Amino acid sequence: MIRIITDSTCEAPAEVLHHSSVTVVPLSVVFGQEALRDGVEITREQFWDRLPASNPLPTTSQAAPSDFLGLYESYAAAGDEVIVLPNNKNIVLAARQAAAMSEKHVFVVPSETIPQGIAALLAFNSEVDIDANSESMMSALQQVQTAEVTTAVRSAHINGLEVQEGQIIGLANGKLVAVGGDIAGVVLRILEYLHADESEI
Numbered sequence: 001m002i003r004i005i006t007d008s009t010c011e012a013p014a015e016v017l018h019h020s021s022v023t024v025v026p027l028s029v030v031f032g033q034e035a036l037r038d039g040v041e042i043t044r045e046q047f048w049d050r051l052p053a054s055n056p057l058p059t060t061s062q063a064a065p066s067d068f069l070g071l072y073e074s075y076a077a078a079g080d081e082v083i084v085l086p087n088n089k090n091i092v093l094a095a096r097q098a099a100a101m102s103e104k105h106v107f108v109v110p111s112e113t114i115p116q117g118i119a120a121l122l123a124f125n126s127e128v129d130i131d132a133n134s135e136s137m138m139s140a141l142q143q144v145q146t147a148e149v150t151t152a153v154r155s156a157h158i159n160g161l162e163v164q165e166g167q168i169i170g171l172a173n174g175k176l177v178a179v180g181g182d183i184a185g186v187v188l189r190i191l192e193y194l195h196a197d198e199s200e201i
Helices: 045-052 065-077 089-101 114-122 128-140 181-195
Strands: 002-007 024-025 028-031 033-038 057-062 081-085 105-107 146-153 156-158 159-164 166-173 173-179
Touching: 002 065, 002 114, 024 065, 028 065, 065 089, 081 114, 089 105, 105 173, 114 128, 146 181, 159 173, 173 181
Parallel strands: 002 024, 002 081, 081 105
Antiparallel strands: 028 033, 028 057, 146 166, 156 159, 166 173
């Protein structure tokens, strides 16, 4: 059996996460000095309930290589193979470090964003072996460009752009590429950067 491991930022529907072949490694949500495992010690609803009164705002702490290694060894002992969808460049590193420490057959799909992870997962075929799945999932991932729009939580100078706290910022594949006062303008600049007129959205 091929097991799929992902992290708790994937925001996948419960019916997917409850599938027997999918395992979630929780990140930690840190409120001040209190660290809570996402989805284990704090639910999504509890997070949103606590957020308005949080000062400073909560942060997250990624899973350690040991968290992944324990799962690799457990599944390997049962005769299973493992494909990992990290969905974050820092978690890619942790998953690969764990794979290097394991003698088992583990393939880390280097998904750095949730859309990349979703595209790779959609390419998964339980009827073929891990090598064929790795190839098709990598191919699907490489066709994805990710755009994100959010609000700056602090002022900074990044990639030659001056950012003021509260401004709308746009990221393309994790890189800051646009800053502005309105969402529509930032979205248009991201799409231009990604040459969206040559792609499907």
